[in-house]
Amino acid sequence: MRAHPAVGDCLLALSLLFVDLLVLLSQARQHHGQPWYVALPLDVAMVAPVAFRRKYPQVTAYVILVLSVPHSALQLGIGSATASCVALYTMVVYVGRRQAALYVVAQLAVAVLQMWARWAPGITLIIIVLIFALCWVLGEFVGARQAYHAEVEARLHLLETERDQAGRIAVAEERGRIARELHDVVAHAVSVIVVQADGASYALRSDPAVAERAVRTISDTGRQALAELRRLLQVLRNEEVTREPRIPQPTAESLEDLAGRVRAAGVPVELSIEGEMTGLPAGVSLGVYRIVQESLTNTLKHAGPGARAQVRVRRAENLVDVEIVDDGAGKARALVPAPDLPGGNGLIGMRERAHLFGGILQAGPCPGGGWRVHATFPVRLDP
Template identity: 65%
Template sequence: MRAHPMVGDSLLAVLLALLDLLVFAINAAAPFPKVHPWYVTVPMDLVMVLPLVFRRRAPVLTAYAVLAVSIPHSVLQLGVGSLFASAIALYTLVVYVGRKQAAWYLAAQLVSTGAQTALMWRTQTVSALILFTVTFAFCWLLGEFVGARRAYHTEVEARLHLLETERDQASRIAVAEERGRIARELHDVVAHAVSVIVVQADGASYAVRKDPDLAERAVHTISATGREALGELRRLLDVLRNEDGIDVPRTPQPDAQSLADLANRVSEAGVPVRLQVEGNLAGLPTGVSLGIYRIVQESLTNTLKHAGPGARAHVRIERREDVIEVTVTDDGAGRARALVPADGPLPGGNGVIGMRERAHVYGGSLDVGPLPGGGWRVRASLPVGSAP
């Protein structure tokens, strides 16, 4: 019925018409019937109840259509259909439109019914007014009750819809954040490994005839870098595949304690790296420790790709009370300040974006830019106490 309101309203109209016809039949069977011919009563009854079919589609129009038809229906004294139809119209206005429209309609009904009672039902004035008052008061109160319940259910449905929307939005945000995290991990692993492999492969191709030992060391570095990258990629794939939370064997995740190995690999790739650590990095939150490693890794990868021949890098990690300061600089000739527009975007592509996102995840900050005398600097600040 709720999905097809006109079906229920049509049944209501039919029942009301049958009730009016039943009253007509009873009066017609009386010893001294005072009824109009059926060809007057039946059409008037049908016209009386027809607007009720549309009472929920057009409640205001239905109410005043019933009011207009109820006047001749009552004047001709064709039955109780006009009273019940008018009461149903009032109930509909209270539930679906509001008290203001219902009050205007009730006032119009009071004027109409009062005039009809005074003119036509002189001997039944008191009983008619009592019947009118009781019927309309009951329908108004019933409409208030049903309207309140309807408003309550509407509010509950709206809140449930809002909660569902917020839950879906939170899920989308979580998925986007997870995608971003995986993208950063893949970028850091692949970009660093490929950069080291390319540099070492180029060096090996030049040294294979002149310095076989150097070429062999380069090949070993390529092999070690590739295996390490493969292990980290497998770890990421294990995380993606492990939907049931089963603890599967994984390659150990790099952290701040692995910076020395990272510096050695980059040095072997052709860029000497000086690592300076001030303070104890043990016991750092896992996310912060991984973030330090990835920021240094991406910075040194960019040095390998962009700093040019003969460049050197300096990595400085300083732990204060609750903040880790990470500074990576190089003296590459390809990064002079004059080559970078003052209002232009910084080079580095997704790598710089990934470093900045890593810093922001832990409530930190990242500053990237050229040095005045040439070279490049990456400076990150990571609060230790804000790690998730």
């Protein structure tokens, strides 16, 4: 009945018609009442609008009101009274209080006129008012229940939409994080490999030992890059992530290894670490590592031959301070006008990493030449 409400309305109309037909047969046996060819069509017309009460509630209600006048006047059964109550209930539930109140006034006016024409006692009007009041209260209850269910369904739909939106945002953020990680890993590895390959090509005949070390550095750098790329790609493959152990991400404690690889690539790096890097939040520790890695990668690519880099990492009570300075290609890079630059993908990624944890990043040319990157991360000391 709930899945097909029209079926329920049709069954209700047929039930009212069946009762009126029983009244008609009873009157025919007692040889009084209206002829069947008058009563039967009027009975059918009286209950037929009930089948359409949900689709056309207001039209159906006033059609019932009009047909109830001859039906009740000819005393053809309970169809007129029952259909009028159903119409009032339908008006309250599906149309509204204002239209239902106007309909009640019209029904009472018709009832008063019919009682006046028949000289019916006043108790009948009281009964009619009580029945209409009962139908009104029932309609209010059902209408409130339907409104409550509609509100619950709307909220559930809104929650599903918000959940889907949150999922899309999470996916977008994860893709952005993976893109930053891929950029840092690939840019650093390729820069080291290119520098080492160039050095190996020059030293291949004159100093085979240096060429051999360069080729070994290329091999180690490539393996490390492949391992990190495999870890990042596993994030996109849930099944493989559950079956294979994850490779740990680099942290601030791995800065010595990073500086060693850059030194092997041909850029002297002076690393200074003040304070313990252990106990940092994972995101902050990874951010420190990636910012240093990206800065040294830019030194490899843009600083030119003979450049040197200084990396200072200091952990205070409530923050981690990172500074990377190189002295290469000062004149060419000093043409950049402002310290806070839009930058390429690398600089944008460093700034996003810093801002993600409430930090600040500044990058730009040094007054005497070279390039400086300075980042601060607020952090709580672990108890």
